[in-house]
Amino acid sequence: MITKNIQLAADKLKDGEILAIPTETVYGLAANAYSEDAVKKIFDLKNRPNNNPLIVHIKSYDFLQNVALDIPDAAIKLAREFWPGPLTLVLKKQAHIPDLVTAAKETVAVRMPNHPMSIALLEKLDFPIAAPSANPFGSISPTSAEHVYHYFKDNLDLILDGGHCEKGIESTIIGFQNNEAILYRHGSISVEEIERVIGKIKIMTKNETAPEAPGMLSKHYAPSTKIFLSDDIHELIKKHSGKKIGLLSFDKQIIGVDILHQEILSSTSSLEQAAYNLYSALHRLDSYNLEVILAERLPNVGLGKTINDRLERATK
Ligand code: AMP
Ligand code: MG
Numbered sequence: 377m378i379t380k381n382i383q384l385a386a387d388k389l390k391d392g393e394i395l396a397i398p399t400e401t402v403y404g405l406a407a408n409a410y411s412e413d414a415v416k417k418i419f420d421l422k423n424r425p426n427n428n429p430l431i432v433h434i435k436s437y438d439f440l441q442n443v444a445l446d447i448p449d450a451a452i453k454l455a456r457e458f459w460p461g462p463l464t465l466v467l468k469k470q471a472h473i474p475d476l477v478t479a480a481k482e483t484v485a486v487r488m489p490n491h492p493m494s495i496a497l498l499e500k501l502d503f504p505i506a507a508p509s510a511n512p513f514g515s516i517s518p519t520s521a522e523h524v525y526h527y528f529k530d531n532l533d534l535i536l537d538g539g540h541c542e543k544g545i546e547s548t549i550i551g552f553q554n555n556e557a558i559l560y561r562h563g564s565i566s567v568e569e570i571e572r573v574i575g576k577i578k579i580m581t582k583n584e585t586a587p588e589a590p591g592m593l594s595k596h597y598a599p600s601t602k603i604f605l606s607d608d609i610h611e612l613i614k615k616h617s618g619k620k621i622g623l624l625s626f627d628k629q630i631i632g633v634d635i636l637h638q639e640i641l642s643s644t645s646s647l648e649q650a651a652y653n654l655y656s657a658l659h660r661l662d663s664y665n666l667e668v669i670l671a672e673r674l675p676n677v678g679l680g681k682t683i684n685d686r687l688e689r690a691t692k
Contacts (some may be wrong), residue, residue, distance in 0.1 A: 398538025
C-alpha cells in the first residue's frame, strides 16, 4: 500500500516490520535500528550482502549520544552545520547497536534526515531507524514512491509517500581516523561545502575504500541497460551508431543524430537540478528497452563530482 499515514508507519516499525520511507536524499527501507530481527528483513528484501552496513537515522542532534560515543569536534561542527540534512557521519558506536546494522564494525553511520515525514515519523518512535536505499542491491536508487513500488510490488506492505525526494542523490559520508576527517562517499553536500566548515579533508580513493567503508562497491547504482560515460558525447554516439540509443546529457539537447530518447538533466546548467533529476532520468531510460544508454560526464566541481561518481559506478 502507498500511503501518507505516518501513524500507520510508526505502528508497523514498532511491530518489528519494515517499510519504505521518504527522505530528502532517496527513499529508504526502514526498520527499528535496535532490532536485529527487523533489520534482517531489510537485508533479505534487498538481497544486500551482510558486509554492507546501514545508515542509522536519528530524530535530533541530542539523540546522537544514544548511538555514538567519543565524537570528534569536527563531527560536532559538521552536524551543527548540516543537520537535519544529507550528511552521514561514521562514528564510534554504542555497544547496543546490533552487529548487522554496522557489519560488525566498531563504527556506526548516522544522520538526521531532513524530510517532514521522516522527522514526524521519528518523533513518534523511541528508537532510531536503520535504512539503506529502497532498491534491490546494486540497482538505481529510488527517488519517488512509484520507483519503490516498481521494485518490490507486493513484497513490501507499506510505502510512505513523501513525493519526489528534494535532493535526489544519497548523503555525503564522512568518517574519522585519528581525528582526521575523510570523505567515504561523495553525496548531496559537496566536498567544497564540507571544507568550508572544517578545512581540507582527505578524499578516500577507490582502492583505500574497501576496508573502511564496506559496500562502497565500484559497481553500484546501475540500470539494467548497459551504460557508457564520456566527456565527448558525440564521439560516443558515433561509436554506437546503428544501436537503439538513449542519451543522458547535462544541459544541451543533441540534435541531428539518431537517438530514441534523450534526457537533459538541467537546461539551466544547475548541478543541484541535475542531481535532483539524475535517478528519475535513469529509471525512465532503463524502461525503454534500449540497447545502450550514453551519458555525458558533468563538470567535475561541486555536485558534479557526486553525479560523475554515480555514473562511473553505473558503467562498471
Ligand atoms: P545506502 O544507505 O544504501 O546508501 O548505504 C549506506 C552506505 O553507508 C554503505 O554502503 C556503507 O558504505 C556506508 N556505511 C554505513 N555504515 C558504515 C560504517 N560503519 N563505516 C563505513 N561506512 C559505512
Ligand atoms: Mg544504496
